[in-house]
Amino acid sequence: MxxxxxxxxxxxxxxxxxxxxxxxxxxxxxxxxxxxxxxxxxxxxxxxxxxxxxxxxxxxxxxxxxxxxxxxxxxxxxxxxxxxxxxxxxxxxAPQPRAFATVRAHELLDHSLRLLEHQMDGRLIALQRDYRAVSDAVHGDESQLQQAFMNLFLNAVEAVGSNGAVTVTTETVGAHLKISVRDSGPGIAQENLARLFEPFFTTKKNGTGLGLAICRRVVEEHRGTIEIHSEPGNGSVFIISLPRE
Ligand SMILES: Nc1ncnc2c1ncn2[C@@H]1O[C@H](COP(=O)(O)OP(=O)(O)OP(=O)(O)O)[C@@H](O)[C@H]1O
Ligand SMILES: [Mg+2]
Structure with missing residues (x-):
């Protein structure tokens, strides 16, 4: 309310x-x-x-x-x-203590997705998983990585609204694990692309604009990178790349 x-x-x-x-x-x-x-x-x-x-x-x-x-x-x-x-x-x-250990990315992705399954079912959003990575081990803080994944999943679900698809893909590329989150939403306007990671940048009525800022901070603390591909009308893909353990 x-x-x-x-x-x-x-x-x-x-x-x-x-x-x-x-x-x-x-x-x-x-x-x-x-x-x-x-x-x-x-x-x-x-x-x-x-x-x-x-x-x-x-x-x-x-x-x-x-x-x-x-x-x-x-x-x-x-x-x-x-x-x-x-x-x-x-x-x-609030700053949180870090607890780095071996994280199984596929398990963590599944766990995070489970929290959203109900919401996706209710909105007729099809969830596709395409885990191709041969090794999914990364050295990281499980709860922070979960927060980073959740922020991307939530954005994807919010972008789709209802009746669409969210696809989560993993692959190993050299020493890196790539995790892509693709949605069939409206895509992102060119003029907003550069501002997405700014704290408090939001286009949502009830958004705080912190989701992606937090996501990027977590990814960078794991020596990873995050990139976006999006065209209005063609959905969006957020790709996190993390060094493999
Ligand atoms: N998958 C996506 N499709 C289209 N636009 C997106 C997507 N992800 C993010 N955005 C755009 O980026 C903005 C910032 O996203 P961010 O997650 O940082 O904040 P938010 O979702 O608005 O609020 P919060 O995550 O704090 O609840 C969003 O308001 C939206 O305009
Ligand atoms: Mg968000």
């Missing part, structure tokens, strides 16, 4: 990067900015949540006194909404 525009938190991108004495390469600057953003938003979120508790208590007291119950209800409803937005922001941006 959220009816606000999460884009209103775009202001948070204005977080100043630290003043670096020597210029960093663009990709490092981006990582750095994201890491900062994570720390700053985690602490800001914490403070906002504290403030919300005080405000809620106050509003409940007012409502109990019977003073302008309707107004109190409106405020309460908005507080619930802000609280869930902040909670979501915390979940997306």
């Amino acid at each position: 959220s009816h606000g525009e999460p884009q209103t938190i775009t202001g948070s991108t204005a977080v100043n990067p630290p003043v670096a004495s020597t210029p960093l390469p663009e990709n490092l600057r981006r990582l750095d900015r994201l890491a900062n953003l994570g720390l700053v938003s985690a602490s800001v979120a914490h403070e906002i949540k504290n403030g919300l508790v005080a405000i809620s208590t106050f509003v409940e007291l007012l409502a109990a006194k019977g003073e302008d119950k309707e107004m109190a209800d409106v405020v309460s409803r908005e507080l619930v909404r802000i609280n869930s937005l902040v909670t979501q922001m915390l979940r997306y941006s």
Whole structure:
């Protein structure tokens, strides 16, 4: 029932990067900015949540006194909404400890897809799996990789809407494992392609615009790359390439 525009938190991108004495390469600057953003938003979120508790208590007291119950209800409803937005922001941006180990990509893909199967069935989205990789072992953090895959799957499902297909393919290319997520959705406009990985860039009413930013950060932390092929009207393919173990 959220009816606000999460884009209103775009202001948070204005977080100043630290003043670096020597210029960093663009990709490092981006990582750095994201890491900062994570720390700053985690602490800001914490403070906002504290403030919300005080405000809620106050509003409940007012409502109990019977003073302008309707107004109190409106405020309460908005507080619930802000609280869930902040909670979501915390979940997306809080820095997490890394736990690198051997990850079986096919198992992890299957596990992540299982979480979405129900949603896909309901929307008549056909899921195709084409696991061609001869070896699917990568050295990585399973839960972060799952988050990266899930963000791509969710985007694919959201892009298709209903009645279409999502195809997940793996292949080994030299020392790399390539994982492609293809959807039969509307594709991506040329002018948006360059901005997709920007934190808070979203074209969705209820999107936070963090899915792909997180995805890219995770992939880069695994020394991998991510690329996109898309043409309006022809669906999209997101390809993650990770070094094999
Ligand atoms: N498979 C896709 N097909 C078409 N457009 C896409 C696809 N994946 C991403 N996009 C575009 O990229 C934007 C950014 O995606 P991203 O996952 O970062 O954020 P979001 O999906 O809008 O919100 P969130 O993932 O935080 O809920 C989307 O709003 C959409 O415009
Ligand atoms: Mg998304």
